[in-house]
Amino acid sequence: MKPVEWKEKMEKYNGVFQEPPGNVPSDKVVDGPIIGNGDVGVVLSGLPDQQRLWISKVDFWKTKRTYPNGSPCLLGGIDIHIPALADASYYAEQRLNEANVVSTFRGDSTLVTMTTWVSATENALVIELVCEGHAAIPVKVDLWMQPGHESETEFGHDGNVTWGTRKFNGIDLDWPTEGSVAMSCLGSEGNSIELQPGRKAYIIAYVLTNHDVKDYLQESIARVGLIDESRIGSLRSEHDNWWSQFWAKSSIEIGDELLEKFWYGSHYIMACCSRNKAFAPGLFGSWITTDSPAWAGDYHLNYNYQAPWWGVYSSNHIELSEPYDTPLLEYMDNGRRYAEQYLERSGIYYDVGIGPKGFPTVLSTTSASITYENGHLFLGQKSNAALSAVNMLMRYYYSYDLQYASKVAYPFLLEVANFWEHYLKFEGNRYVIYRDAIHEVPTWANSHPNDDWLQEFEDMNPILSLGVIRTVFKGLLDMSKELSLDTERREKWEHILEHISDFPTFERDGKTIFRLTEQGRDWWNDNTLAIQHIWPAGAIGLDSDPKLLEIAKDTITVINRWTDYNGFPTIFTSAARVGYDPEIILRELRRQCVEHSYPNLFIFFGGGGIECCSGVPSAINEMLLQSHEHVIRLFPVWPQETNARFTDLRAVGAFLVSSELSDGNLLYVNINSEKGRTCRIINPWPNREVSVLEADGHQQKEMDWQMSGDIITFHTEAGKCYTLSCKK
Known part of the structure; x- marks a missing residue:
């Protein structure tokens, strides 16, 4: 698709705001226009004459133990005062293609357009203001940092740069977090702007923490001081290029603009909050507008933390999952200690909620938690680490990245296996799970009239654990064979798979x-x-x-x-x-x-x-393309009379697949093989003759293939493309 056509297509999916947001600040999801670069997140709120930009960062955590004191926190923000826009109309577009927010405020005698974006390649926030009218408009800009919550704030000036810091560095913290925002109004002295008709004005901010660089304040001041109009142009070019490459990785057209909008919108949100490899986003991404986010805004391992990425693997955006593994690996020492200390088992045993850098977010002082769970909130569940391994297996099967498998996934899965090999009970020719709650047991309660509610600790064979155990041990077998590791353990793993209890x-x-x-x-x-x-x-x-x-x-x-x-x-x-x-x-x-x-x-x-960012992508992708058990199925759960096409969705086996269904007929199948694995696909044209062509430069050659039942099988080479078609 040509760039102009793609831009027109994406315009249909913009987020449109006809009135100012009403759910900012929020302890959960915000409803205002959002932008971000995977590390810094910004949400806009306020009336036209009092615009507020809330600035947060995925690594800005308070790490005080005892639930819910440890959580991601708000860093600060920028207020833009434009008195001339009192009673002006409000309109804003969150533009996915450009990854910016364009706000339009129309007063009686003036029109102000504000374009806001966070650079895709640096932690620079750019606000562009332009007005139409007959007179200059005064604009006042204030930088603020969130106070309180046992933090320290400080403000200062360095030439035309205004800066603020917020610090959590008390002695009772697991580790300190300190952050800065340095801001400058280009071409103006201080924080006041005379906005001239037809001339663009810029407000620039740079955001860093001590997790980025030791001298974060000095670095942010220096970085913002280097940004002029020329540098803004370069940043914009880099920004546009990054997002252009991002959107080119896959696409869908299903004849339903609403579902398409949320398919693309979900990927936009994930790209805006999940790119800092050292710090994964918590429950609410990088748009934290309070110091008390719900459920501590942490990494809840009984599905909430894992879920955001379930759509990125099949959508060919595996790069967005890079931060996912980091906190899980950092928590392994804790998991080993908990398994040994509390359950007398090897392997890893994870709490329901964890944080970055091995930080435990769900320690509790309630009598019930101390009595039943050693001051933790495991909530009766043993499945958290195993469920966390599912994402690693998704990434592995969709990419067949053996380096990732050997360095990250396999070592983690081994620890999960170490736990379950010893936790499972072999009784009556089957493996049984005891004392593993299917739902959270509320051990945070201080008292209860009786202990009947604790029966959930006695849950036997919870269905989720039965499922993830199957997946984990099958994945271990597959990986160990690919990596030629732990041959002597396969017999045990196979025995577990063959004898695990039925659902x-x-x-x-x-x-x-x-x-x-x-x-x-x-x-x-x-x-x-x-x-x-x-x-x-x-x-x-x-x-x-x-x-x-x-x-x-x-x-x-x-x-x-x-x-x-x-x-x-x-x-x-x-x-x-x-x-x-x-x-x-x-x-x-x-x-x-x-x-x-x-x-x-x-x-x-x-x-x-x-x-919820995975809900639409993963569902639509599975309806258009399934590759469960290494067999590709095209449009397997799709209304056959509804036209649809997709480009470069990812299938198990490291294949990128493109296809189109039109008027009930499947027109073509293109398969790009990344790793040269054997391709198995359900025959798209039953009872008709099929050809498989390999693209070799500008030449094509017909491939040999075999048919078994309704499955076509052919060998591929890494980096080559294959086309399946129905012979006339």
Whole structure:
């Protein structure tokens, strides 16, 4: 697609604001226009004459122990006062293609346009102001830093640069965090601007912390002092180039602008908050507008932390998952200690919530927590580390990056295996799980009239754990063979896979459906726990036993939880993974996007925040392309009369796939092989003759291939492209 055509296409997906946001500040998801570069996040709020920019950063954490004192915190912001815009109209666009916000304020005799963006390549915030009218407009700019919460703030001036710092460096912290914002109004003395008609004015800020560089304040002052109009032009060129390359990595067209909008919007949000490899975003990304974000804004490991990235792997944006592994690896020493100290097991045992750099965010002083969980909030769950490994396996299977496997994924999975090999009980020719809660056990309570509620500690065979254990041990077997490691352990892993307990079921609403546990909790009305072994765990797919697929579909019907406090990232993709009615999936997905979204393209529910960024991409991707168990299926759960096409979605085996469905006919299949693995694909044209062509420069040659049942198999070479077509 040509650049002009692509820009026109993306304009349809802009976030549009007809009035100022009303949910900023917020302890959860904000509703204002958002921008970011994966490290610095900015959200805009306020009336035209009092615009406020809230500045946060993914590494700006207070690390005081005891829940919920340790969390990401607000750094500061910039206020822009334009008295001439009192009673002006408000309009803003969050433009995905340019990754900026263009605000238009129209008064009686003047029009002011404000364009705001965070450089994709540096921590520079740029605010461009231009007015139309007959007279100059005075503008006053204030830099502020968030006070309180046991922090220290300081302000100063260095020439035309105004700076502010906020510091958490008390003696009771695990580690200090200090941050600075240095700001300058180009061409003006001090922080006042005379905005001349037709002439652009700039406000520049640079944001750094002690985690970026030791002399963060001096560096931010120096960096902002080097920015002039020429440098702004260079930054803008670099910015545009980064985002152009980002959007070129994959695309969809499904004849539904609303769902397309949230598909692209979800990737925009993730690209704006998930690029600092040393610090992953917490529950609410890089738009923190309070010092008390809900649930401490940390990394909640019983799905909330893992969920945001579930769509990036198949969307060919694996680079956005780079920060994901960091806190999990940094917490391994804690996990080993907890497993040994509290459970007398090897391997790793993770709390529900963790933070960066091994920081435990959920330590508790309540009597119940001390009595039952040694002052932690494990909440009865043993599955957190295993569920965290699922994302690593997604990345591995979609990329077959053996260096990543050997350095990151495999060592982590080994520790998970070390735990479960010894935690599982082998009874009656099967492996059984005891004392593993399917849902959070509220040990934060100080007292309770009786201990009946503690029965969840006695949950036997929780369905999520049964699913992730299957996935983890299968992944270990695959990786160990690819890496030629731990041959002597494979027999045990295979034995676990062959003898792990079946998924529990029971009768409900006249159907056989999945039960949450074999003994213990049977059902939970307000959560989609009964299908998370399907997605994200990946233990069931279209190639599973037909009876199992029927149970899965009936479970989704009985759950009827399309609208759910916590289920948005799981229910739709689970439905697609097992072949549920695509018309219902699309209808309900569309409804959620309408009823539970903000103009900034955040989808929100009661729990979590950026976790919802995976809901639309992962569901749509699975409807268009599935590759579960290394077999590519094209448009497997898609209404065949609905035209659709996609470019460079990623399939298991490190394949980039493009295809199009038009008027019920599949027109073409293009497959780019990154690692030269054997390709297996369900025949797109049953009962018709198929050709497989390899592109070699400008030449094409026909490939040999084999057919077994309805699966076409052919060998590939790394870096080469293959086209499947139906012979006439």
